[in-house]
Amino acid sequence: MMMKKWAFQRNSEPKTTSETPTSSVLTILMSNLNQSDRRPIIPMAHGEPSLSPCFGTIQTTADAIAEAVHSAKFNGYSPTGGLLPPRRAVAEYLSQGLTNKLSPDDVFLTMGCKHAAQNILTVLKGSKSNNILFPKPGFPYYEFLARSCHLEVRYFDLLPEKDWEVDLDSLESLADENTVAMVIINPGNPCGNVFTHQHLKKVAEIARNLGILVISDEVYDHITFGKNPFVSMGNFGSIVPVVTLGSLSKRFVVPGWRLGWLVTHDPNGILKQHGIIESIKGYFHMSSNVPTFIQGALPDILGRREDHISSKNVNIIREATNSCYKGIIDIPGVSCPSKPEGSIFIMVKLDISAFKDIKDDLDFCVKIAKEESVLILPGISVGLKNWLRVTIAIDPSSLEDAIKRLKSFCGRHSKKSKSVECWLDHIS
Incomplete structure (x- = not known):
């Protein structure tokens, strides 16, 4: 007797306007981390403060x-x-x-x-x-x-x-x-x-x-x-x-x-x-x-209305917002048009024309993960191409380190850095 063809099949995943779903992006970023980098990975792509020890539960x-x-x-x-x-x-x-x-x-x-x-x-x-x-x-x-x-x-x-x-x-x-x-x-x-x-x-x-x-x-x-x-x-x-x-x-x-x-x-x-x-x-x-x-x-x-821990957490996020916003101002190729007033995120705009070898926001995030062990979510995951969604609810020392790594990365990939290299080669 010939077996009947199986009638079941998987339900297709709903299509979205995002070029790459968030879960897929995170998988890509994680797979591009440099395993030989001894520095700690700085997770600025997630939305979970509980992962950082500075945010306590009441x-x-x-x-x-x-x-x-x-x-x-x-x-x-x-x-x-x-x-x-x-x-x-x-x-x-x-x-x-x-x-x-x-x-x-x-x-x-x-x-x-x-x-x-x-x-x-x-x-x-x-x-x-x-x-x-x-x-x-x-x-x-x-x-x-x-x-x-x-x-x-x-x-x-x-x-x-x-x-x-x-x-x-x-x-x-x-x-x-x-x-x-x-x-x-x-x-x-x-x-x-x-x-x-x-x-x-x-x-x-x-x-x-x-x-x-x-x-x-x-x-x-x-x-x-x-x-x-x-x-x-x-x-x-x-x-x-x-x-x-x-x-x-x-x-x-x-x-x-x-x-x-x-x-x-x-x-x-x-x-x-x-x-x-x-x-x-x-x-x-x-x-x-x-x-x-x-x-x-x-x-x-x-x-119970015992909000001292909640207030402490909000104060940490406030300070993190100020630090991140001020830090971004000094970094070539990125900007923040609006300073956050709530939640735990900041949207950062990329000027792709300022970089010599960055194609788009996903390319930016893949390369900074590989070179600096910093995980950032590309804007395409939330509907805006050539933007970055940065989580600021992390340990303050990690945030300070992340800003330094971001600045180093952007400076290294800036078109201006190439001009300086050419000028140095010329005068030497």
């Missing part, structure tokens, strides 16, 4: 987890969307900066911020003709997720000369009757910007006119250190329906705990009227819930 946070485990009260299954006490704790925690106060019914606990994003984009996928608006540059995961949900992706620009504000003029030209939502990231990843109250209100008003939902990724909400205080997009829920996404990971330096939240800001009941709330609840029936012992610890973690 001890009482760990104590709350231990207490929840030992209590034996949180060994059972969790109801859909999370236990009531932790949802109430998140509502109270986030309501501190909001005009319209939240209730536990507005809060859904998730397995980190990515899970929250996956929920709302899955809910919005609708027909294959639907599209969604993302910022450029932005967080690459959103594009992968949207395409896996068969949402067409369209990009609005962030303007570096205006502290990475949204290009408001482009929003209306991008949207059509099939546009379902737009995403903003505030404080910004990868730009380090913090949107003003006035700018967010304008975004909300345009979204209302377009009839679209605003999804605001606010995972870095407590990491701000500039002139603009953090303002949650949830303050504008009376203008346009808003969904905010957040997590414990960045403020409390516990990304591996995977506790996040999806919060609806819908005082006018628009999301409920259109069935979005029920769809969000329905999605959670198909996915796992946050471990109950972490949920059990959440009211204690959010309620």
Whole structure:
């Protein structure tokens, strides 16, 4: 009997506008490290402060987890969307900066911020003709997720000369009757910007006119250190329906705990009227819930208000930002149009014409990894060619060393260095 051909096959990876996915870029960079270089590798391509010993986790946070485990009260299954006490704790925690106060019914606990994003984009996928608006540059995961949900992706620009504000003029030209939502990231990843109250209100008003939902990724909400205080997009829920996404990971330096939240800001009941709330609840029936012992610890973690470690971490990032920004000014071929005011990243612009043997941002990152053991993410990974996304949340001494290596690398590859060599050869 002839065997039937196997019917299964792998699902193709969603295509993205990035020339090289982030995971592939990191693999390329790691494979180009010089194994004979005895200097420590400086990891400025990741977004995880917990890898650096200078960023500590609040001890009482760990104590709350231990207490929840030992209590034996949180060994059972969790109801859909999370236990009531932790949802109430998140509502109270986030309501501190909001005009319209939240209730536990507005809060859904998730397995980190990515899970929250996956929920709302899955809910919005609708027909294959639907599209969604993302910022450029932005967080690459959103594009992968949207395409896996068969949402067409369209990009609005962030303007570096205006502290990475949204290009408001482009929003209306991008949207059509099939546009379902737009995403903003505030404080910004990868730009380090913090949107003003006035700018967010304008975004909300345009979204209302377009009839679209605003999804605001606010995972870095407590990491701000500039002139603009953090303002949650949830303050504008009376203008346009808003969904905010957040997590414990960045403020409390516990990304591996995977506790996040999806919060609806819908005082006018628009999301409920259109069935979005029920769809969000329905999605959670198909996915796992946050471990109950972490949920059990959440009211204690959010309620203790012991922020001395959190403030210390923000101060380290502030100083790192200042050092990196000042250091870049003196380096040929690179510039930073806007000084970061939040998150843990800085976007650095490359002037490719200033280098004698650098083709583009990926080539730059491969060569500096090989020659200086410094890992930096090329801009193509976040949507901007010939830029660099640099992580500044590393040990201060490592950052100082990285700036020196970057300066040495750029000087060595500068066209000016070639002119000097030729002049020296001529006079000798």
